[in-house]
Amino acid sequence: MIKLSGISKKYGDGDQAVYALKTVDLEIEAGQIMGVIGESGAGKSTLIRCVNMLERPTQGSVVVDGQELTGMDNRALARSRRKIGMIFQHFNLLSSRTVFANVALPLELAGMDKAAIKQRVDELLELVGLSHRANAYPNALSGGQKQRVAIARALAPKPKVLLCDEATSALDPQTTQSILTLLKDINRKLGLTILLITHEMQVVKSICDRVAIINDGELIEQGEVSWFFANAKTELARRFIASTIHLEIPDEYQQRLTTEPAANTLPLVRLGFTGETVDSPLISILSRSFEVDVTILSADIEYAGGVKFGFMLAELAGEAEQTQAAIAYLQEHKIQVELLGYVRCHD
Numbered sequence: 001m002i003k004l005s006g007i008s009k010k011y012g013d014g015d016q017a018v019y020a021l022k023t024v025d026l027e028i029e030a031g032q033i034m035g036v037i038g039e040s041g042a043g044k045s046t047l048i049r050c051v052n053m054l055e056r057p058t059q060g061s062v063v064v065d066g067q068e069l070t071g072m073d074n075r076a077l078a079r080s081r082r083k084i085g086m087i088f089q090h091f092n093l094l095s096s097r098t099v100f101a102n103v104a105l106p107l108e109l110a111g112m113d114k115a116a117i118k119q120r121v122d123e124l125l126e127l128v129g130l131s132h133r134a135n136a137y138p139n140a141l142s143g144g145q146k147q148r149v150a151i152a153r154a155l156a157p158k159p160k161v162l163l164c165d166e167a168t169s170a171l172d173p174q175t176t177q178s179i180l181t182l183l184k185d186i187n188r189k190l191g192l193t194i195l196l197i198t199h200e201m202q203v204v205k206s207i208c209d210r211v212a213i214i215n216d217g218e219l220i221e222q223g224e225v226s227w228f229f230a231n232a233k234t235e236l237a238r239r240f241i242a243s244t245i246h247l248e249i250p251d252e253y254q255q256r257l258t259t260e261p262a263a264n265t266l267p268l269v270r271l272g273f274t275g276e277t278v279d280s281p282l283i284s285i286l287s288r289s290f291e292v293d294v295t296i297l298s299a300d301i302e303y304a305g306g307v308k309f310g311f312m313l314a315e316l317a318g319e320a321e322q323t324q325a326a327i328a329y330l331q332e333h334k335i336q337v338e339l340l341g342y343v344r345c346h347d
């Protein structure tokens with residue numbers, strides 16, 4: 001549905017030149033929710049604005065719904081843009097228009113007749129749960145309600161793609177969650193393709209199918225969300241993931257941790273569960289079949305992208321050979337096993 005190939009964007013010239021995007025390739029299939037995450041200044045806004053040509057890329061091609069946008073003149077572009085809705089961090093509503101009139105605006109501009117506009121706006125307000133505020137002005141609405149109006153307005157021309165530019169960054173966590181739930185709902189009901197940019201991994205985790213990470217204008221890693229959480233390689237990706245997963249070695253264990261095995265030590269492992277992990281009662285299998293006792297220090301197992309993933313810190317107590325066999329068994333069942341060290345047992 002969206003295909004960016006070799007997109008570069010340079011602002012300014014000579015000494016002042018800023019390379020905001022450097023040969024970015026990104027593909028988003030129809031009906032998918034893709035999240036692009038990065039730190040401030042990484043190039044997220046530039047990237048999303050290149051998709052609807054609010055920024056023209058310096059190089060590369062942008063194809064949306066089979067149409068190449070980069071070579072189009074303004075008229076053709078205006079037509080193609082109807083397929084691409086956008087919402088923003090600060091909502092961008094017109095304060096002098098009611099909720100109804102804000103949502104109606106793109107339809108008025110498209111020349112739709114009044115009765116059809118009324119029907120479409122009523123449907124949209126119902127979809128976003130704001131029928132009862134049709135006559136209110138934006139100033140009288142909460143942040144979450146304003147974003148709902150913006151979503152209804154973006155959906156008015158029946159776009160195929162919705163671009164979300166930090167759409168929940170100005171909202172509190174609870175409202176953020178309700179807006180994300182609405183976006184997921186719309187994605188399912190309408191089959192809408194969504195590209196969102198964010199600096200919050202929690203947003204990605206809540207609703208995205210795939211995620212790409214952007215750093216200094218380059219996409220440095222991408223994949224399905226569940227895969228990403230368990231397999232991401234770059235330091236930056238791991239930092240983002242760590243911000244959502246709370247898995248620390250308790251101090252008491254940290255003090256007894258050594259890097260080499262020795263008498264009276266037990267291996268401490270970090271187990272990674274991904275969408276591929278086989279669902280079976282692994283811990284009781286380890287104790288029954290391998291006589292290895294598993295002490296769980298901490299665990300954070302969650303659902304993202306519709307699959308279970310997460311991590312567990314555990315101490316394995318058993319004969320060395322048996323422990324090795326137990327680890328091999330876990331790996332056969334698609335659990336990642338990372339040896340963090342050896343914990344000295346209490347005297």
Ligand SMILES: Nc1ncnc2c1ncn2[C@@H]1O[C@H](COP(=O)(O)OP(=O)(O)OP(=O)(O)O)[C@@H](O)[C@H]1O
Nearest residue numbers: 011012018020038039040041042043044045046047
């Ligand atoms: N119009 C512009 N003129 C010059 N430089 C710009 C312009 N817009 C963005 N930049 C620069 O391009 C780089 C990427 O900016 P961009 O806004 O895309 O990043 P971002 O990841 O969205 O950051 P933030 O999360 O802080 O909004 C930054 O170095 C920024 O200063």
